[in-house]
Amino acid sequence: DGGITQSPKYLFRKEGQNVTLSCEQNLNHDAMYWYRQDPGQGLRLIYYSQIVNDFQKGDIAEGYSVSREKKESFPLTVTSAQKNPTAFYLCASSMGGLYTDTQYFGPGTRLTVL
Amino acid sequence: GQQLNQSPQSMFIQEGEDVSMNCTSSSIFNTWLWYKQDPGEGPVLLIALYKAGELTSNGRLTAQFGITRKDSFLNISASIPSDVGIYFCAGQLRANAGGTSYGKLTFGQGTILTVHP
Numbered sequence: 244d245g246g247i248t249q250s251p252k253y254l255f256r257k258e259g260q261n262v263t264l265s266c267e268q269n270l271n272h273d274a275m276y277w278y279r280q281d282p283g284q285g286l287r288l289i290y291y292s293q294i295v296n297d298f299q300k301g302d303i304a305e306g307y308s309v310s311r312e313k314k315e316s317f318p319l320t321v322t323s324a325q326k327n328p329t330a331f332y333l334c335a336s337s338m339g340g341l342y343t344d345t346q347y348f349g350p351g352t353r354l355t356v357l
Numbered sequence: 358g359q360q361l362n363q364s365p366q367s368m369f370i371q372e373g374e375d376v377s378m379n380c381t382s383s384s385i386f387n388t389w390l391w392y393k394q395d396p397g398e399g400p401v402l403l404i405a406l407y408k409a410g411e412l413t414s415n416g417r418l419t420a421q422f423g424i425t426r427k428d429s430f431l432n433i434s435a436s437i438p439s440d441v442g443i444y445f446c447a448g449q450l451r452a453n454a455g456g457t458s459y460g461k462l463t464f465g466q467g468t469i470l471t472v473h474p
Contacts, residue, residue: 247399285361285445285464286400301461333399344451345390346462348399 246270247349249334254354256321256328264319264352266334273339275317276346279303280331289332292317293339321354329356363446363465371473376433378444378468385426386448390462391418394443403444404431436472443467 247268256262268275274293278286288301292311306325311317317336321328331353335346363380370376380389388407392400404415406422406429413420419432429448433440446465 249399283466285363285466286462287464288461331397335399344388344449345402345405347402348392351397351399353397 247334247336247347249332249349249352251352252350254352256354256356258356259323261320261322262354264321264332264334264354266317266319266349267315268317268334268336268349269315270336270347271314272336272347273314274337274344274346275311276335276337277301277307277309277317277319278333278335280333280351286333289319328354330354361446361448361463361465363468365468366466367469367471369471369473370436372436372438374436376436376440376470377430378446379428379430380446380448380465381428382448382463383427384450386450386463387426388449388451389420389422389429390447390449391420391429391431392445392447394445394467396442400445433470436470438472438474441470441472443469 250265276291277289280286287303289307290309292298295314298309298311308320331351333351334349337344337346361380361382390405391403393403394400404413404420409426410424411422417434445467447462449462
């Protein structure tokens with residue numbers, strides 16, 4: 244089945260630790276995205292990548308880092324510099340076409356900092 | 358930056374009733390998307406709109422891209438219990454830069470729908 248997978252579903256971290264969230268897609272999409280969702284709020288863009296080995300900061304990139312070494316994978320690292328990391332993290336991908344660029348989402352990872 | 362106002366914030370309805378929600382923007386978009394999110398899951402695309410004035414249906418769902426390109430609405434007819442969830446609108450303005458194109462999605466705050474049997 245084609246789709247986007249995120250792992251783990253739930254993640255607990257102690258303060259001061261870095262943690263990496265996985266996102267994999269087998270849709271052959273060029274573009275991938277990371278969003279953060281807090282209760283009662285819309286999604287906010289952290290980072291995005293339109294092509295392998297290239298990525299750009301979104302609206303709230305501070306305290307996060309990413310890599311895009313393979314087309315299928317776009318891992319997100321939440322660093323100790325992120326002041327309020329407890330949130331629901333969503334990965335998305337899109338074809339990156341000229342006229343339409345609909346984004347499809349993975350199931351999410353809920354990160355809790357203890 | 359662009360802002361989306363989505364209303365209402367929440368709705369409590371009886372099964373069988375129709376539902377209407379909308380999004381308005383301070384600036385134009387050239388794509389409107391409507392997503393549904395179940396608790397603890399990722400948003401699922403319901404309807405995509407690509408032209409001003411476009412009216413599109415998906416089963417009991419109908420969505421329209423406003424003529425001014427600054428608004429969109431979603432209607433759900435004859436609601437059922439599985440319609441429960443959070444509905445998000447998202448606007449996209451596609452931009453070309455250096456031969457590639459990327460359109461950032463701007464999301465509304467969501468409408469929480471509760472359906473009583």
